[in-house]
Each structure stands twice: as structure tokens, then as C-alpha cells.
Amino acid sequence: MSTIAILGPGAIGCAVGAALVQAAHHSVLFCANSPFDRLHIIIPGHPSIDRPADVHTSPTSLSPVDWLLVCVKAQQVPATEPWLRALVAPHTRVAMLQNGVEHFDPITTLIGDPTRILPVVVQIPAQRTAPGAVTLSGTPYLVVPDNPLGHSLQTLFADSLIPIQTTPDFPTRMWEKLCLNAVNGAITAITERDQSVLRQPEVAELARQIVLECMAVGRAEGATFDDQLPARIVANLAGAPGTPGGGNSMLYDRLAGRELEAEARNGVIPRLGAKHGIPTPINAAFYALLKNLTPRPTTS
Ligand SMILES: NC(=O)c1ccc[n+]([C@@H]2O[C@H](COP(=O)([O-])OP(=O)(O)OC[C@H]3O[C@@H](n4cnc5c(N)ncnc54)[C@H](OP(=O)(O)O)[C@@H]3O)[C@@H](O)[C@H]2O)c1
Incomplete structure (x- = not known):
């Protein structure tokens, strides 16, 4: 079992977090600005996911996790520093689920070690309708580099609703x-x-x-x-x-x-x-x- 923190449970954070909660192998916590206590995810062609969520609105009392999935918007990354200080230890792997081509900036400055950072292309059309509530409008998947960190994310999502594709390019x-x-x-x-x-x-x-x-x-x-x-x-x-x-x-x-x-x-x-x-x-x-x-x- 891995410990996983979802930093920024908006449209994408709730979708990937719910997939991990449902796969049930892991302990998943959500680091949020706006509190909620249940996830409600509507996915075309699948039964909805409706599950309780372990949501925190402050990093106080949190310990480092095995995986941190950063799902905030690009411009919101610098303000997440207090969460990173609580959740990231030398063993923590950090996945950046973001649009754009600059997944390593500015998270590398905050974490210091780019070899633990995995850039992710997000192919999940999703809209947040309320805190914890998200509607998907297409088939979700994530794309990662074909390297050990990418394979490790693939293992994390094994048996979940969200497949992870690897690519050499x-x-x-x-x-x-x-x-x-x-x-x-x-x-x-x-x-x-x-x-x-x-x-x-x-x-x-x-x-x-x-x-x-x-x-x-x-x-x-x-x-x-x-x-x-x-x-x-x-x-x-x-x-x-x-x-x-x-x-x-x-x-x-x-x-x-x-x-x-x-x-x-x-x-x-x-x-x-x-x-x-x-x-x-x-x-x-x-x-x-x-x-x-x-x-x-x-x-x-
Ligand atoms: N939505 C899509 O269809 C889609 C598809 C592909 C890729 N993407 C990309 O995926 C990334 C995430 O997008 P999104 O649509 O999921 O954005 P979003 O719905 O706005 O979610 C971002 C979440 O992060 C939270 N947040 C911001 N700063 C925070 C902080 N300091 N501490 C804790 N939580 C914080 C926000 O909370 P509050 O709003 O409550 O402040 C919000 O819940 C973006 O790069 C986006 O371009 C999105």
C-alpha cells in the first residue's frame, strides 16, 4: 500500500484521487483550499464514484507521503510550498499533472531534486461542479515518459479507472x-x-x-x-x-x-x-x- 497526497483536488485532482480511492490499494488524502467530505465523480459509460474522502485544508499534522500528485493550476504551484514542506521527504515521488510544457518549473525550485519529479500529460476532460464533485466528458487517461518513474505511476494506478500510457517521446x-x-x-x-x-x-x-x-x-x-x-x-x-x-x-x-x-x-x-x-x-x-x-x- 502506498500513501498518496492529491494536492489541489479540483477537476483533475478529484478524478485521479477518486480512481485511486476506488482501486482501494492505497491510502489517499486530499490537500484542499475548499473543504468537502465526499467525492462524487460522474464518468460517461461507468457507474459514478461516490466515496468518503480524507480532506485536509492545512498541512499541519501531515507527514511525508510516498507519492504527491500535484494537480493545481500552473500559476498556483508557488503557493503550495507549505504543503510541500509537510508532504515531501527524500523518498517522495512527485507527479505534476498539468497542462503546458514546463512541468519542472517552479516545482524543482521548491523540491530541489528533479529526478523525483514526473511530468504528466493529462487527458481527462473534466469539470468541477462543486467541491469534491466532478463530471468527466470523455475517456480519461494519463501519459508519462517511458522511464522507471513513469512505470511506477503505472503501477500506482493498476486496476484503477484511469490507464497510464507511457511514451518514449x-x-x-x-x-x-x-x-x-x-x-x-x-x-x-x-x-x-x-x-x-x-x-x-x-x-x-x-x-x-x-x-x-x-x-x-x-x-x-x-x-x-x-x-x-x-x-x-x-x-x-x-x-x-x-x-x-x-x-x-x-x-x-x-x-x-x-x-x-x-x-x-x-x-x-x-x-x-x-x-x-x-x-x-x-x-x-x-x-x-x-x-x-x-x-x-x-x-x-
Ligand atoms: N479540467 C480539465 O478538463 C483538464 C484537462 C486536462 C488538463 N488539465 C490541467 O490540469 C491542471 C489542473 O486543472 P483543473 O481543471 O483540475 O483545475 P481546478 O479544477 O481549478 O483545480 C485546482 C484545484 O487546486 C486547488 N488549489 C489551488 N491552490 C491550492 C493550494 N495552495 N492548496 C490547496 N489546493 C489548492 C483549487 O482549490 P480552490 O479552487 O478551492 O481554490 C482547486 O480545487 C491544470 O494544469 C489544467 O490545465 C485540466
């Missing part, structure tokens, strides 16, 4: 996800419309340009893409005419009045682009707009 998987996230979050958060807005030809073209810039920077950083990626992303996001449009975590954050993950999903592209001399004006423009949207009232 993690940078490509990470950048492919960024190509998607750079488009879906920015366009839906700014228009405050679901992804069906990409059915408009002028929005689809803008989306394609966002992906092309991201691919150029990703290639300079070592990722490999096929040239059909922009068309595939736009078609998948737009969906078929007449079907409901999908959402994403940045749209949900915008509608709920929460801070946006703009730096990790768009700001990073001009920042790394400048390092390689690659112009990325469209992502720079979206980043500037996302950072300066009028605040909305917070709903959760």
Missing part, C-alpha cells in the same frame, strides 16, 4: 497537447463561447495559425509533428454541425471568474519562441488579451 506528446490547449482555451475564454465557435471559418483559420506557431516553437524544442496536426485539432474541437460544442478548463475558469492559466498555455509560446528567434505574434496577442480580460464575479 514525451516532449512530442506534451507539445501536441499544448498545440490543442493554446487554441481551445484562448479562443473560448475570449469569446466566452464553447468550442463550436471554431465552426466559423474565420475562427478556424485563426486557430490553425495558433497551432502553426506552437508547432514551430515545439519543433525547435525537440518535438516532432505531422503537418496535418492543425487541421486535425481544428476539426476535433469544432465537432460536427448540429452537435453540442465541447468546453475546456480555461473556458470553465473564465465563466467562473477564476484566474486563467494563460502563461502556461499561450504566454510560454512567445517566451520560448523568442529564445529560438521564432516569431509568434498571434499567441503573443492572445496572451496579452487573456491577461487583461475584465474580471468576472467568482461563482465557485
Whole structure:
């Protein structure tokens, strides 16, 4: 049995935590800002998970764990330092379940040893509806590097509802996800419309340009893409005419009045682009707009 802490039990933290609680091999605790005492997870094609949860809102009295799964938004990582001080010892492995391509920053500064940090690409479309309550809208899985730490996470999730895929080319998987996230979050958060807005030809073209810039920077950083990626992303996001449009975590954050993950999903592209001399004006423009949207009232 492993001891596991889920740091940031929002949409993703509750989904992965519930899968581990249900698999029942482990002792799982949740480190939260907002308290709750039950997990309620709705998963398409599966019975819902409804279980009590061991939730803490302060690190006082907590001891180091075997695995820490960091599930906060990228910009929230620095503020988790008090939790890290309580939960991380030299034997603790730390999985970063985050969008973006900078999983090691700034957690490495806080923990000090990058060899214990596992970057994870999260493929779990999920929306938090209340503290502890999450609705998934697709099949969940996680992607990790094909290395001993990745295999160890695979063992942790054995017999759970969430499969762990390993890949020998993690940078490509990470950048492919960024190509998607750079488009879906920015366009839906700014228009405050679901992804069906990409059915408009002028929005689809803008989306394609966002992906092309991201691919150029990703290639300079070592990722490999096929040239059909922009068309595939736009078609998948737009969906078929007449079907409901999908959402994403940045749209949900915008509608709920929460801070946006703009730096990790768009700001990073001009920042790394400048390092390689690659112009990325469209992502720079979206980043500037996302950072300066009028605040909305917070709903959760
Ligand atoms: N949701 C999706 O569909 C999806 C899919 C793929 C990838 N991702 C990525 O997965 C990551 C997590 O996203 P998410 O959608 O799960 O975000 P989320 O629903 O906002 O969850 C983040 C959670 O962390 C909590 N938190 C923040 N700071 C904390 C702190 N200092 N101590 C304890 N708890 C803290 C928040 O609590 P409060 O809100 O109560 O403050 C919230 O419950 C992001 O990088 C996101 O881009 C999300």
C-alpha cells in the first residue's frame, strides 16, 4: 500500500484521487483550499464514484507521503510550498499533472531534486461542479515518459479507472497537447463561447495559425509533428454541425471568474519562441488579451 497526497483536488485532482480511492490499494488524502467530505465523480459509460474522502485544508499534522500528485493550476504551484514542506521527504515521488510544457518549473525550485519529479500529460476532460464533485466528458487517461518513474505511476494506478500510457517521446506528446490547449482555451475564454465557435471559418483559420506557431516553437524544442496536426485539432474541437460544442478548463475558469492559466498555455509560446528567434505574434496577442480580460464575479 502506498500513501498518496492529491494536492489541489479540483477537476483533475478529484478524478485521479477518486480512481485511486476506488482501486482501494492505497491510502489517499486530499490537500484542499475548499473543504468537502465526499467525492462524487460522474464518468460517461461507468457507474459514478461516490466515496468518503480524507480532506485536509492545512498541512499541519501531515507527514511525508510516498507519492504527491500535484494537480493545481500552473500559476498556483508557488503557493503550495507549505504543503510541500509537510508532504515531501527524500523518498517522495512527485507527479505534476498539468497542462503546458514546463512541468519542472517552479516545482524543482521548491523540491530541489528533479529526478523525483514526473511530468504528466493529462487527458481527462473534466469539470468541477462543486467541491469534491466532478463530471468527466470523455475517456480519461494519463501519459508519462517511458522511464522507471513513469512505470511506477503505472503501477500506482493498476486496476484503477484511469490507464497510464507511457511514451518514449514525451516532449512530442506534451507539445501536441499544448498545440490543442493554446487554441481551445484562448479562443473560448475570449469569446466566452464553447468550442463550436471554431465552426466559423474565420475562427478556424485563426486557430490553425495558433497551432502553426506552437508547432514551430515545439519543433525547435525537440518535438516532432505531422503537418496535418492543425487541421486535425481544428476539426476535433469544432465537432460536427448540429452537435453540442465541447468546453475546456480555461473556458470553465473564465465563466467562473477564476484566474486563467494563460502563461502556461499561450504566454510560454512567445517566451520560448523568442529564445529560438521564432516569431509568434498571434499567441503573443492572445496572451496579452487573456491577461487583461475584465474580471468576472467568482461563482465557485
Ligand atoms: N479540467 C480539465 O478538463 C483538464 C484537462 C486536462 C488538463 N488539465 C490541467 O490540469 C491542471 C489542473 O486543472 P483543473 O481543471 O483540475 O483545475 P481546478 O479544477 O481549478 O483545480 C485546482 C484545484 O487546486 C486547488 N488549489 C489551488 N491552490 C491550492 C493550494 N495552495 N492548496 C490547496 N489546493 C489548492 C483549487 O482549490 P480552490 O479552487 O478551492 O481554490 C482547486 O480545487 C491544470 O494544469 C489544467 O490545465 C485540466
